[in-house]
Amino acid sequence: MKGGEAIIKSLKEQGIDTIFGYPGGQVIPFYDMLYGDDLNHILVRHEQCAAHAADGFARASGKVGVCLATSGPGATNLVTGIATAHMDSSPIIAITGQVPTHLIGNDAFQEADIMGITMPITKHSFQIKDAELIPSLIKTSFDIASSGRPGPVLIDVPKEMQEKELDNYSYSLIETPGYKPTTKGNIKQIRKACDEIKSAKKPIILAGGGIIIANAAKELNQFAKMIDAPVMTTLLGKGAVDETEDYSLGMLGMHGRKVANLSVNESDCLIAIGCRFSDRTTGKIDEFAPNSKVIHIDIDPAEIGKNMPVDIPIVGDAKNILNSLIKELGSFDGNEHSKNWFNTISALKHKYIPKTTYGHCPLKPQEVIKEITEAIGPDSIMTTDVGLNQMWAAHFHAAQKPRKFISSGGLGTMGFGFPAAIGAKVACPDNPVIAVTGDGGFLMVCQELATIKEYDIPIIIAILNNRKLGMVYQWQNLLYDKRCSETDLGESPDFVKLGESFGINSLRITDPSETREVISKAVKDNESILLDIIVDQDEFLPMIPPGATITEYLGEYRLENEDL
Numbered sequence: 001m002k003g004g005e006a007i008i009k010s011l012k013e014q015g016i017d018t019i020f021g022y023p024g025g026q027v028i029p030f031y032d033m034l035y036g037d038d039l040n041h042i043l044v045r046h047e048q049c050a051a052h053a054a055d056g057f058a059r060a061s062g063k064v065g066v067c068l069a070t071s072g073p074g075a076t077n078l079v080t081g082i083a084t085a086h087m088d089s090s091p092i093i094a095i096t097g098q099v100p101t102h103l104i105g106n107d108a109f110q111e112a113d114i115m116g117i118t119m120p121i122t123k124h125s126f127q128i129k130d131a132e133l134i135p136s137l138i139k140t141s142f143d144i145a146s147s148g149r150p151g152p153v154l155i156d157v158p159k160e161m162q163e164k165e166l167d168n169y170s171y172s173l174i175e176t177p178g179y180k181p182t183t184k185g186n187i188k189q190i191r192k193a194c195d196e197i198k199s200a201k202k203p204i205i206l207a208g209g210g211i212i213i214a215n216a217a218k219e220l221n222q223f224a225k226m227i228d229a230p231v232m233t234t235l236l237g238k239g240a241v242d243e244t245e246d247y248s249l250g251m252l253g254m255h256g257r258k259v260a261n262l263s264v265n266e267s268d269c270l271i272a273i274g275c276r277f278s279d280r281t282t283g284k285i286d287e288f289a290p291n292s293k294v295i296h297i298d299i300d301p302a303e304i305g306k307n308m309p310v311d312i313p314i315v316g317d318a319k320n321i322l323n324s325l326i327k328e329l330g331s332f333d334g335n336e337h338s339k340n341w342f343n344t345i346s347a348l349k350h351k352y353i354p355k356t357t358y359g360h361c362p363l364k365p366q367e368v369i370k371e372i373t374e375a376i377g378p379d380s381i382m383t384t385d386v387g388l389n390q391m392w393a394a395h396f397h398a399a400q401k402p403r404k405f406i407s408s409g410g411l412g413t414m415g416f417g418f419p420a421a422i423g424a425k426v427a428c429p430d431n432p433v434i435a436v437t438g439d440g441g442f443l444m445v446c447q448e449l450a451t452i453k454e455y456d457i458p459i460i461i462a463i464l465n466n467r468k469l470g471m472v473y474q475w476q477n478l479l480y481d482k483r484c485s486e487t488d489l490g491e492s493p494d495f496v497k498l499g500e501s502f503g504i505n506s507l508r509i510t511d512p513s514e515t516r517e518v519i520s521k522a523v524k525d526n527e528s529i530l531l532d533i534i535v536d537q538d539e540f541l542p543m544i545p546p547g548a549t550i551t552e553y554l555g556e557y558r559l560e561n562e563d564l
Contacts, residue, residue, distance in 0.1 A: 024070025051081020056423030087410025148181025210274015
């Protein structure tokens with residue numbers, strides 16, 4: 001067995017049946033060994049999209065995604081996707097080719113120090129210098145990527161290591177000194193948290209992406225109802241609770257729901273689970289949740305106290321700790337104060353739910369998202385790009401289940417939504433998948449239309465087309481005296497003709513209710529379709545300006561019914 005064959009066998013032993021990649025000079029031996037093998041390889045049209053597709057695969061399935069590229073520019077094209085996965089704690093394995101060992105450091109053709117380049121954005125990196133270690137390195141990489149706080153691991157493979165014969169195929173976990181994630185919470189801290197919760201009059205929960213990563217949605221729902229605590233989420237926490245339920249307040253933060261932002265500042269006990277208190281969530285940190293005792297639960301001890309002062313820290317896996325809290329609370333069923341608080345917040349939620357009506361031309365983005373939600377159903381997966389399209393989707397799409405809303409959070413990567421949808425659909429072929437994107441982000445990755453056509457991957461692509469770099473355009477309008485610099489995308493291309501040139505059924509939507517009808521049919525027929533949806537370029541979400549508190553909204557909805 002050669003090194004490349006050992007890589008293929010090892011990936012299969014880790015349960016991998018699909019990889020996303022792009023060949024080049026230093027991985028030709030691997031691709032030669034892949035020829036005729038039953039390991040499914042999807043040839044993307046740009047390496048960055050291989051990383052995003054692996055990321056989407058991981059987030060939708062809860063498994064590890066794998067991407068592959070050659071050395072030099074192939075490897076560096078993966079960097080944005082690796083950084084995206086790192087910021088959002090998504091487990092991917094990035095395999096890169098490298099020049100032969102004797103040429104490393106000589107500035108050889110297509111050589112790049114990809115381990116050095118990616119050191120700040122990976123959990124760990126390996127460079128294979130002994131082909132005998134390939135099975136062990138891959139097994140260890142999967143263990144690191146998926147355990148503790150998940151994240152990307154890079155494996156750099158010099159060309160001759162792919163061709164070298166192994167004397168023996170065997171594997172064991174390689175020792176990684178210092179890497180011992182804590183999964184079970186300290187019982188003393190858990191009991192302190194329970195005492196605080198029992199005495200709280202206005203408890204509230206902030207659920208982050210860690211809930212979804214830990215598969216702890218069931219425990220979160222049980223815990224929230226037990227203590228009478230409404231639940232708000234971060235962007236990556238969407239789907240941790242059913243957002244159609246009364247106790248779900250929606251997203252918190254800069255573009256968050258008003259009821260969530262108001263409630264957290266009124267609470268007296270904030271229970272944050274699997275989140276990192278990013279600046280987009282808290283606004284001005286000194287005035288965030290000023291009346292609350294803060295309980296912070298996270299598997300990464302580095303996140304606790306990093307941004308937000310914490311009263312009761314608990315390090316561990318969200319699922320384990322929630323089960324421990326539920327056990328310690330026993331028959332506790334809230335108190336009179338918390339029940340009144342819960343009912344008050346539920347009523348406030350309905351008061352502040354932003355309303356919209358049909359009949360607008362050009363279409364309002366919130367109307368479009370509402371129609372999409374009505375068309376796709378709770379088991380469908382929505383991926384988003386970054387910008388206004390992302391915030392409209394986060395705000396108006398009610399996610400009901402975990403792993404059904406996938407978005408780039410920490411890095412805010414334009415171009416993420418479409419290739420992530422490819423990975424999600426490959427991971428979950430029985431679930432309808434829709435990519436909500438803006439015209440700017442879609443143009444960064446539109447070449448992947450060839451991928452979904454050639455591999456018959458049925459994805460619905462909804463382009464919210466305002467011919468603007470919408471988020472920057474909003475900031476320029478609200479914060480820079482309407483000095484709109486370089487945010488007009490012009491009239492090119494014609495997205496319908498672009499889609500058709502790739503052989504994708506494409507339609508332009510300008511009238512109310514068209515979106516719902518077309519998407520409903522696409523879901524039913526399980527077909528790819530590109531929708532060029534013309535939306536109002538001057539419709540903005542209210543937002544919290546940088547440096548402000550999360551109750552200082554800028555802008556307002558221009559709707560016929562009740563404003564937010």
